[in-house]
Amino acid sequence: MKYFLILIFFLPNFVVADYFYGIQIKTNGKYKEEYHYDYDRVVYINNITNTPKLLGKTSFEYEDKDENNVESDKIPLDKTKLESEFKFGCIPDKSEKKSKNVEFLQHRTTKDYFFKVLLSIKGCATKMVGINVYRKKDGSLLQTIDDFDGYAFMSIDTIKQGYHLYNDYLFGSKEDDQSINTDDYNFDGDNNEFYISQTTDDVVDIPIIDRYYAFNKKKGKFVYLNLEGRYITFDENKKQAIRRKFCSIKDNGAVIVTETHQYDVNKNHFTLINSLCQYKKSDDKSNDEFSRQCTQKEENYCNNENELDKDELEL
Numbered sequence: 001m002k003y004f005l006i007l008i009f010f011l012p013n014f015v016v017a018d019y020f021y022g023i024q025i026k027t028n029g030k031y032k033e034e035y036h037y038d039y040d041r042v043v044y045i046n047n048i049t050n051t052p053k054l055l056g057k058t059s060f061e062y063e064d065k066d067e068n069n070v071e072s073d074k075i076p077l078d079k080t081k082l083e084s085e086f087k088f089g090c091i092p093d094k095s096e097k098k099s100k101n102v103e104f105l106q107h108r109t110t111k112d113y114f115f116k117v118l119l120s121i122k123g124c125a126t127k128m129v130g131i132n133v134y135r136k137k138d139g140s141l142l143q144t145i146d147d148f149d150g151y152a153f154m155s156i157d158t159i160k161q162g163y164h165l166y167n168d169y170l171f172g173s174k175e176d177d178q179s180i181n182t183d184d185y186n187f188d189g190d191n192n193e194f195y196i197s198q199t200t201d202d203v204v205d206i207p208i209i210d211r212y213y214a215f216n217k218k219k220g221k222f223v224y225l226n227l228e229g230r231y232i233t234f235d236e237n238k239k240q241a242i243r244r245k246f247c248s249i250k251d252n253g254a255v256i257v258t259e260t261h262q263y264d265v266n267k268n269h270f271t272l273i274n275s276l277c278q279y280k281k282s283d284d285k286s287n288d289e290f291s292r293q294c295t296q297k298e299e300n301y302c303n304n305e306n307e308l309d310k311d312e313l314e315l
Contacts, residue, residue: 020089021126021155023102026080033080036105038155043105045114050139052114054107054156090124103132106159110192110215112136113222115159118144128153131196133222143221148211151196159194160210182236185225186214187263192222216268226270227261239263241270247302253281255294255302277302 024035032047035055042055086102103116118130131145152158162183185193198209212227231244245257257277261270277294294302 020087021104022085022087023104024085025083027083028080031080034105036156041156043107043156045105047139050114050134050136052105052107052109088119088121088126101129104153104158105156107156108159108161108194109136110161110194111190112192113142113215115194117153117158119153126153128158131159145213145222147224148196151198151211154197158196160197161194182234184236185212185227185234185241186216186268187234187236187239187265188214188217190215190217194222214268218268223268225268239265245302245305247305249298251281253279255279255298257294257299257302 020039022035022037024037026033026035030047034045036043044053044055045051088102100121102119102121104119106115106117109115112135114134114136116132116134117128118132120127120129128148128151129146131148133142133145134140135142183193184191185195192215193213195210195212198211208230209228210230210232212225212232213222214225215221216223225241227241227243229243229245231246233242234240235242240263241261243259243261245259247255247257249255255277256279257275259272260274262273263270277299279292279294279298281290282288
C-alpha cells in the first residue's frame with residue numbers, strides 16, 4: 001500500500017498499482033450483482049436497491065453494521081452465476097494493445113445518487129477520465145463529469161464527502177466554530193455534494209487539493225463550485241467557504257493565507273471577498289504562539305507556492 005500511495009503522489013494522472021483491482025459481474029435472470037474490489041476491500045451493488053455497500057475483505061461477506069445496510073438487499077450468492085470478471089493492476093496483458101475503459105464503483109454516495117469512476121486502462125497505466133453519476137431510484141445514468149484533469153483514481157475512495165478533520169488539527173477550535181461548519185457545500189439543505197482529491201500525502205494518508213461539486217436543482221445535474229484547495233470549511237450561517245493555505249518555513253514558523261469566498265445562491269458561484277495573511281510561530285520552550293501580519297515577501301511566497309510541494313522557504 002505504501003508504494004501505491006507514493007506512486008499516486010508523483011503520478012497524478014496515471015496510477016501504476018502493485019496489486020490487482022477487480023470487478024465481478026454476477027446475474028440471475030434480470031437481476032445483477034457487481035463486486036468492485038482492491039487488495040482487501042469490496043464494494044457491492046445490485047440493480048434492486050442501487051445502493052453501494054462496503055463488504056469485508058475479498059470473502060465478499062458483509063462487515064458494515066450501519067443502519068443503511070439491509071441484508072435482504074443482497075441477492076443470495078447461490079442463485080447467481082458469474083457473467084464476467086476483469087482484473088487490472090501492474091501485470092499487463094501483452095495481447096491487449098489498446099486502452100480499455102471500465103467503470104469502478106465508489107463506496108460513498110449522496111442522498112439520491114451513487115458514483116462510478118470511468119477509467120482508461122492500458123497495460124499497467126490507469127487514468128481516471130470521467131465520473132459517472134447514477135440515480136439511486138432506478139439506476140439510470142444522470143451525467144458524466146470530465147472537467148477534472150490532474151485528479152487521481154483512489155480506488156473505492158475516489159469520491160469523498162464530509163468535513164475535514166485535519167482542519168481541526170492544524171487550526172483548532174479557536175478558528176473553527178463547529179456549530180457553523182457544514183457538509184452542505186452549496187447551502188441548499190439537499191445533501192447532494194461530494195469532492196475529489198488531486199493526490200494523497202504518502203506519509204499520513206491525508207487527501208490534499210480537493211475539488212468540490214454540488215447538485216444544482218435548476219440545471220438538474222452536479223456542477224463544479226469553483227473551489228479547490230487543501231483546507232476548506234463551509235459556514236452555513238454566512239454562506240461562505242473559508243480556504244486556508246498553510247506554508248511552512250524553516251524557522252519553525254508558518255505563513256497562513258486565509259481566503260473568504262461568498263456564495264451567490266442565484267449564480268451558484270463563489271466569489272473571493274477577502275484575503276488575510278498571517279505569520280505564526282510557536283515557542284517550543286513555553287508553548288506560546290506568536291502571530292503577526294505577513295511581510296510582502298512571505299505573502300507572495302505562500303500565494304505562489306504549489307500546495308503539493310513540501311519544500312520549506314528559507315527567509
